Amino acid sequence: MTVNCTKYDPFDSSWVPVCIEFCLGTIGNILALVILWISRRHNGWRPFDKMFAGLALDNLLSIMLTDPFIFKRYTSGSTWSYNQTLCDFNSFLLVNNHLSSAFLICAMSIDQFLIAREFEKETGSSGRREGKRYTIMVFVLMIVSASISLLYVTGLSSSRLVYPETRCYLDFICREPYIFTSLSISLILLTVIFNVLSIWKFYKNPYLRSMARYSRTGRNQCCSNMSVFVVVISVVFFVLWTPFLVLMIVPEALDEEVLLWFLRIANLNTVIEPWLYIFLRREAFGRIVHRCIQSRRGYAPLDSTPGT
Incomplete structure (x- = not known):
């Protein structure tokens, strides 16, 4: 479990990023x-x-369970290093986060397409979309993602240190992870297809356009905002993760510093996704801040209206 790099860039060895x-x-x-x-x-x-x-x-757990080991590596002056068990654990967390994010973003894209189709028929959201089935679906997707990630880390592949030995990931140089890369590409393609179909339905249907243009409150505007968010988060995920995925498919072009930066860029999804959602729900966030201020001043919270 070695890295063929003898010279460390000062910025790569910094704990600040x-x-x-x-x-x-x-x-x-x-x-x-x-x-x-x-x-x-x-x-x-x-x-x-x-x-x-x-x-x-999933993003929160990935950050809180992987970054402490990175801090320990930096604070030790690069003298502490992962043992094989910790390296496998770190690799599992990162692989699982990437794969589960792809599953869930693809599922959100499909769901928004189904919503657009229902509104196109002017039926609104039907009762069949509610209930426990979506909760079960989320758990199933996360279990499938964790199972595939664990299978790769413990059986189909192995883990390797990533320069400057602060992270671990699949060793896709010695053995290409065909199932992982094929599944990832399929999920990205499905996400792109269903987002394009949703945009096309929105563009061609005057009812959907007027719904977004004239409805300032209520469920219609909420669905419109969610559709925009899903498209934006899909584009961000595609742009940030695809370079690293391409590097896994073509390992001949591997450079250790390039691998480090592509992995860092892919991990930015865990940071950008929640802040995009907070921006979408900024009115609800503002009400939370307002309630916190009122609580500290000893005032009773004001009644709030439903948010988007």
Whole structure:
């Protein structure tokens, strides 16, 4: 478990980027989960909320369980290193986070397409979309993702240290992870296809366009905002993760410093996704801040209207 690198770039050996990523990612995902929890009183647990809650929880666990080891590596002056068990554990967490994010974002894209199709028929959201089935689906997707990741780390492949030995990931140089890369590409293609179909349905249907243009409150505007969010988060995920995925498919072009930066870029999804959601729900976030200020001043919280 060695890395063929003898010269360390000072910036690559700095703890500052990891500290910024840890702080923004932790705060962002916790705030997103708090907004989801508080908003459930007005909107209930909609399918979108359940899927994004799974995404935010997975991002938070990945950050809090992997970054402490990176800090330990930096604070030890690069003398401490992973043993094989910790390297496998770190690799499992990162692989599982990437794969589960792809599953859940693809599921959200499909769900938004189904919503657009239902509104196109002017039937609204039917009761069949509610209930426990979406909760079960989120758990199933996360279990499948964890099983595939564990299978690769413990059987189909092995883990390797990534320069400057602060992270571990699949050793895709010695053995290409065909199932992982094929599944990842399929999920990205499905996400792109269903997002394009949703945009096309929105563009061609005057009812959907007028719904977004004239409805300022209520469920219609909420669905419109969620559709925009899913498209944006899909584009961000595609842009940030695809370079690293390409590097896994073509390992001949591997350079240790390039691998480090592509992995860092891919991990930015855990930071950007919750802050995009907070921006979408900025009115709900503002009400939470307002209530906190009122509580500290000893005032009773004001009645709030349902948020988007």
